[in-house]
Amino acid sequence: MELETIICSSARHLNLEPSISYTTERFSNGEENVEIKDSIREKQVLIVQSFSKNPAGDLMELIIMIDAVRRSGASKIIALIPIFPYSRQDRRHSSGTPVSAKIVCDMLNIVNVDRIITFDLHADQIQGMINSRIQFDHISTRMFLSFHLQKKYKDLSNWVFCSPDAGSIKRTKALGGKLESKDYCIINKVRSSANVIESMEVIGDVKNRNVVIVDDMIDTGGTLAKAIKVLKENGANNVIVVATHGILSGNVYKNLKNQEVFITDSVAVDSDKFTDVNVFKLKHFIISIKNRIVNNIPLGSLFDYWNE
Numbered sequence: 001m002e003l004e005t006i007i008c009s010s011a012r013h014l015n016l017e018p019s020i021s022y023t024t025e026r027f028s029n030g031e032e033n034v035e036i037k038d039s040i041r042e043k044q045v046l047i048v049q050s051f052s053k054n055p056a057g058d059l060m061e062l063i064i065m066i067d068a069v070r071r072s073g074a075s076k077i078i079a080l081i082p083i084f085p086y087s088r089q090d091r092r093h094s095s096g097t098p099v100s101a102k103i104v105c106d107m108l109n110i111v112n113v114d115r116i117i118t119f120d121l122h123a124d125q126i127q128g129m130i131n132s133r134i135q136f137d138h139i140s141t142r143m144f145l146s147f148h149l150q151k152k153y154k155d156l157s158n159w160v161f162c163s164p165d166a167g168s169i170k171r172t173k174a175l176g177g178k179l180e181s182k183d184y185c186i187i188n189k190v191r192s193s194a195n196v197i198e199s200m201e202v203i204g205d206v207k208n209r210n211v212v213i214v215d216d217m218i219d220t221g222g223t224l225a226k227a228i229k230v231l232k233e234n235g236a237n238n239v240i241v242v243a244t245h246g247i248l249s250g251n252v253y254k255n256l257k258n259q260e261v262f263i264t265d266s267v268a269v270d271s272d273k274f275t276d277v278n279v280f281k282l283k284h285f286i287i288s289i290k291n292r293i294v295n296n297i298p299l300g301s302l303f304d305y306w307n308e
């Protein structure tokens with residue numbers, strides 16, 4: 001199967017090759033505008049977009065790109081979005097709040113995308129918000145992360161894997177399991193508002209142990225800075241942090257200064273500012289997804305094995 005590729009503006013850092021000609025521009029007021037220059041009639045098209053410091057603009061660019069591709073006569077449109085935007089707003093935390101992840105799903109449905117591929121969703125239930133007409137592939141990067149961590153640390157089987165909140169327990173156990181660790185702990189985190197944590201307590205034993213904190217994303221680093229502090233107060237030795245999505249905004253550079261952090265480049269990283277960050281590049285992982293689509297191979301094998 002032939003698959004044309006379009007790389008939207010915020011996915012350029014992934015260094016993937018587009019296969020057709022198109023433009024992405026902005027009007028002077030900031031409105032996104034795109035144009036497909038080649039014929040894609042009856043072709044299958046993969047559109048890759050990530051989400052940067054301007055997630056609303058990035059989302060809009062993706063939406064209008066899908067629309068442009070649909071109106072140009074493509075037979076099938078696959079959106080590969082390594083990080084799913086607005087995924088932290090997956091339910092109503094209190095009255096008066098929106099479910100923004102559902103709105104994103106509805107927008108993708110309205111422009112008639114056929115398939116969505118994303119990595120390490122903040123919350124599994126977002127899959128249920130997508131219209132069942134759309135094929136939804138939620139890919140775990142645990143094999144990708146464990147491959148790269150093993151290259152650096154060789155053996156993490158004696159480390160305690162720590163979930164910094166209830167939402168990360170499944171991914172923490174999955175990654176710890178792949179790295180042959182049997183020990184894990186959970187931090188009971190209570191938030192007072194978005195990005196503000198009220199309290200944290202460690203459930204599990206970390207005394208004199210090395211700890212790997214596993215999260216889906218690092219935004220301001222507030223969660224992790226507090227988690228590291230509370231782990232140290234509970235007697236942990238070395239603490240490292242692994243997260244799939246490095247959003248890295250606000251005070252993150254201050255919050256995680258001198259802290260060893262491992263992330264992927266699902267979001268472009270400003271590594272000049274954040275020197276302690278180790279970035280695992282997703283390029284080959286995404287190329288391998290594309291090859292599997294082209295050759296009609298299930299993506300599930302990526303859950304069991306990764307090498308590059």
Ligand code: R5P
Pocket residue numbers: 088122164165167168195215216217218219220221222223224
């Ligand atoms: C929260 O539920 C997420 O999994 C992350 O822990 C959180 O969004 C990270 O945000 P920050 O780095 O601003 O604490």
